[in-house]
Amino acid sequence: xxxxxxxxxxxxxxxxxxxxxxxxxxxxxxxxxxxxxxxxxxxxxxxxxxxxxxxxxxxxxxxxxxxxxxxxxxxxxxxxxxxxxxxxxxxxxxxxxxxxxxxxxxxxxxxxxxxxxxxxxxxxxxxxxxxxxxxxxxxxxxxxxxxxxxxxxxxxxxxxxxxxxxxxxxxxxxxxxxxxxxxxxxxxxxxxxxxxxxxxxxxxxxxxxxxxxxxxxxxxxxxxxxxxxxxxxxxxxxxxxxxxxxxxxxxxxxxxxxxxxxxxxxxxxxxxxxxxxxxxx
Amino acid sequence: xxxxxxxxxxxxxxxxxxxxxxxxxxxxxxxxxxxxxxxxxxxxxxxxxxxxxxxxxxxxxxxxxxxxxxxxxxxxxxxxxxxxxxxxxxxxxxxxxxxxxxxxxxxxxxxxxxxxxxxxxxxxxxxxxxxxxxxxxxxxxxxxxxxxxxxxxxxxxxxxxxxxxxxxxxxxxxxxxxxxxxxxxxxxxxxxxxxxxxxxxxxxxxxxxxxxxxxxxxxxxxxxxxxxxxxxxxxxxxxxxxxxxxxxxxxxxxxxxxxxxxxxxxxxxxxxxxxxxxxxx
Ligand SMILES: Nc1ncnc2c1ncn2[C@@H]1O[C@H](COP(=O)(O)OP(=O)(O)OP(=O)(O)O)[C@@H](O)[C@H]1O
Ligand SMILES: [Mg+2]
Numbered sequence: 001x002x003x004x005x006x007x008x009x010x011x012x013x014x015x016x017x018x019x020x021x022x023x024x025x026x027x028x029x030x031x032x033x034x035x036x037x038x039x040x041x042x043x044x045x046x047x048x049x050x051x052x053x054x055x056x057x058x059x060x061x062x063x064x065x066x067x068x069x070x071x072x073x074x075x076x077x078x079x080x081x082x083x084x085x086x087x088x089x090x091x092x093x094x095x096x097x098x099x100x101x102x103x104x105x106x107x108x109x110x111x112x113x114x115x116x117x118x119x120x121x122x123x124x125x126x127x128x129x130x131x132x133x134x135x136x137x138x139x140x141x142x143x144x145x146x147x148x149x150x151x152x153x154x155x156x157x158x159x160x161x162x163x164x165x166x167x168x169x170x171x172x173x174x175x176x177x178x179x180x181x182x183x184x185x186x187x188x189x190x191x192x193x194x195x196x197x198x199x200x201x202x203x204x205x206x207x208x209x210x211x212x213x214x215x216x217x218x219x220x221x222x223x224x225x226x227x228x229x230x231x232x233x234x235x236x237x238x239x240x241x242x243x244x245x246x247x248x249x250x251x252x253x254x255x256x257x258x259x260x261x262x263x264x265x266x267x268x269x270x271x272x273x274x275x276x277x278x279x280x281x
Numbered sequence: 282x283x284x285x286x287x288x289x290x291x292x293x294x295x296x297x298x299x300x301x302x303x304x305x306x307x308x309x310x311x312x313x314x315x316x317x318x319x320x321x322x323x324x325x326x327x328x329x330x331x332x333x334x335x336x337x338x339x340x341x342x343x344x345x346x347x348x349x350x351x352x353x354x355x356x357x358x359x360x361x362x363x364x365x366x367x368x369x370x371x372x373x374x375x376x377x378x379x380x381x382x383x384x385x386x387x388x389x390x391x392x393x394x395x396x397x398x399x400x401x402x403x404x405x406x407x408x409x410x411x412x413x414x415x416x417x418x419x420x421x422x423x424x425x426x427x428x429x430x431x432x433x434x435x436x437x438x439x440x441x442x443x444x445x446x447x448x449x450x451x452x453x454x455x456x457x458x459x460x461x462x463x464x465x466x467x468x469x470x471x472x473x474x475x476x477x478x479x480x481x482x483x484x485x486x487x488x489x490x491x492x493x494x495x496x497x498x499x500x501x502x503x504x505x506x507x508x509x510x511x512x513x514x515x516x517x518x519x520x521x522x523x524x525x526x527x528x529x530x531x532x533x534x535x536x537x538x539x540x541x542x543x544x545x546x547x548x549x550x551x552x553x554x555x556x557x558x559x560x561x562x
Contacts, residue, residue, distance in 0.1 A: 181390060184382075188402055203392075
């Protein structure tokens, strides 16, 4: 600061502005690079891993309570060698994707008609609202009775879980499309399907995608619920089976896998969302 | 930018007569409690005027007196009115493709570029290349060529308003409905856009209903000026003044005749006149 005191006020101001500008540019650059973002977001996971390693090295918990990271890793390798882990992951991912696809498609369809036409809102609205109020696990006994312990019962449960976030966000978003924009569209001769694809649909794309992300998270939740209760394969089954055998290492492995897959599928939809928001919002 | 009076496309349009016959509009309050009778509130009543083909009529009135409502009725966007509105002899019974509307708000679609927004105003069935040329021409005329590929959120409020004007002009309509189209513009841009409107009107003599808050603007642009106002002891606004503006355009802003009309109209709007001379045409 003292070095600039002999400058004219204007030059001082310029120098100050340049310094401030430079500083904010540098700050912005770090968080806007991929490397910088990755670095910041990996601090916490690494810290957790270190703390976990430390507590098991110090023997704070018994192996039955908290096995070391290495033991969990080895449990994973062991399951892979037995040819179990791949199929378990495969069947779980398959259930989630099929259930999500069915539930989300139905949600899109019913959300669209309920959001666009009041008559369908009156027709479906309160019934769907009541069905939505049923806690997810309450469906399990009924689904088991009706559909037995096959794939259908699990996929149906996941579809129920994926349906409601999509249905509610789509219906609400369509109901709240800017009336002035719709009117402008109508004033320039759009109606029916054309009005929908030109005005209403683009206007709700961002909320539809956030509904889809919610639905995907919900699908993983319902997957575990379904597999915990009635299954002989999958990550949920791995959880339950390992609990019964006292294999804490496998329980933790399953939890980590669920976190990784849940986060990965969500990140993929997140990329799609970013693109769509840039395109439509 | 608005100096040229040769519009390459403008020679083909037809101007229509617009006739208002005892037009009135009342709104019923929607949030009255059960049991209370909802008293309809009269906004407009007994509007009678015939706007000649190619005539430019300015509509003045205090805020909330029903100017936008009158334009919406003319466009067929508001069908809850009483009385008759005819364009070219046929009644307006719904959205009317013979008229084009530039709304009080720009109402641009956020997910479309400026060009795509303006293109929405093109008449249906227009040849693609011809349409593109017309949009480019209009963007040039309203001074938005440099922002043609920007999104509405990337342009200023005044630029958005000009885009909205271009969208209405793109239709090359028989009746042009302009709801305070220059409200958000700075003084210089406003003058340029007024000239543009006059140029377009001279080249393609469409019928124009122009709502404005600006008495000078009305006197500069219009053949006739309507003052919407409330008569003592009567509910709702009607045509309280109808003046024919003397002289061809462009008009001398300093003329005593216009100054007198201006003072008179301002008085009608509730603004005290500062001169003591009496009114006469
Ligand atoms: N859909 C509606 N429901 C109820 N009242 C309405 C509706 N549309 C307009 N009004 C009422 O009609 C009156 C006139 O509205 P309008 O928008 O035509 O005014 P305006 O003259 O254009 O005002 P401004 O100069 O502020 O734009 C207002 O008092 C408004 O409250
Ligand atoms: Mg208005």
